[in-house]
Amino acid sequence: MKSYEIVDKNYDKTTGELQSFLLIWDDGEPEIKSATPQNYLLYIDELYGFLDGDEALVFDDNGTRISVLRADSNTSYYLSIDNTTVIVDGRRAERLLTGIKAARERSVYSTLRAVHEQVLKTQVRQHIINVLYDTFKEDDRRRISISDTGWVIDEYYFLDWSASIYSKEDDIEEPDYTRVNNEAVKSDRSYQLVQLRHNSDMDDVRVSINGESYELTEIEITFLSKARWLLDRHEYHPDVPFWMYMKNRHE
Numbered sequence: 001m002k003s004y005e006i007v008d009k010n011y012d013k014t015t016g017e018l019q020s021f022l023l024i025w026d027d028g029e030p031e032i033k034s035a036t037p038q039n040y041l042l043y044i045d046e047l048y049g050f051l052d053g054d055e056a057l058v059f060d061d062n063g064t065r066i067s068v069l070r071a072d073s074n075t076s077y078y079l080s081i082d083n084t085t086v087i088v089d090g091r092r093a094e095r096l097l098t099g100i101k102a103a104r105e106r107s108v109y110s111t112l113r114a115v116h117e118q119v120l121k122t123q124v125r126q127h128i129i130n131v132l133y134d135t136f137k138e139d140d141r142r143r144i145s146i147s148d149t150g151w152v153i154d155e156y157y158f159l160d161w162s163a164s165i166y167s168k169e170d171d172i173e174e175p176d177y178t179r180v181n182n183e184a185v186k187s188d189r190s191y192q193l194v195q196l197r198h199n200s201d202m203d204d205v206r207v208s209i210n211g212e213s214y215e216l217t218e219i220e221i222t223f224l225s226k227a228r229w230l231l232d233r234h235e236y237h238p239d240v241p242f243w244m245y246m247k248n249r250h251e
Helices: 037-044 092-106 110-122 126-135 138-142 218-231 240-250
Strands: 004-011 018-025 030-034 057-061 064-070 077-081 084-088 144-146 150-153 157-160 165-167 176-180 183-187 206-209 212-215
Touching: 004 037, 018 037, 030 037, 037 092, 057 092, 064 092, 064 110, 077 092, 077 110, 084 092, 084 110, 084 126, 092 110, 126 144, 126 206, 126 218, 138 144, 150 218, 157 218
Parallel strands: none
Antiparallel strands: 004 018, 018 030, 057 064, 064 077, 077 084, 144 150, 150 157, 157 165, 176 183, 206 212
16 A cells, blocks of 8 residues: 555544544545545554455453454455354444444444344354355255355355345345436345245254354254255245246346
């Protein structure tokens, strides 16, 4: 990154929060930056190594180790608390960066803990699910592709980490836009291709991975159940015209 100097900061008169700052690049060019969590960590805290994915941030919250590391994606992060790791991406990533700012400035870890807890409730632990991929039959494994955001089955049916089913072309991380009064306004028009629900309470399920025992969360059991349903969809939902339509749609 080019050298720069921050020469002015603009604060909200009511809240006292930093709104923006003016920096001068080494070639003399001025630029105003919004004080987003990412810009703050990059330009003010100068956490280049962390935001480039080269270094992890580690905190100690009364003996509990909290670590954050950027994942392969520019907008995804590994967040680990008590040796339980989740991947934070999409809309939660900015809140995570806000939590990092609070942890560094005030040793306040509540936001990081809240993000971790929310992800655990609404998303699978990807490292566990991806290991369980090996428990599927070889023929089934050939039909599953593992991506950063979920599993793609038969090159078309996308099962994301929240155990929702979409078609592959419906990328829920890419915003949709609606035209409103000559402006393009962000919207979200993604929709689940198939919605499935359990009809009864789930039994506890434990798995052993590399000698360690893990109890699967409800969302992880749901994810694996939906993966099985998609693999055997013609048996579970023998609607020939519907599946022919879906096949023609992505060929």
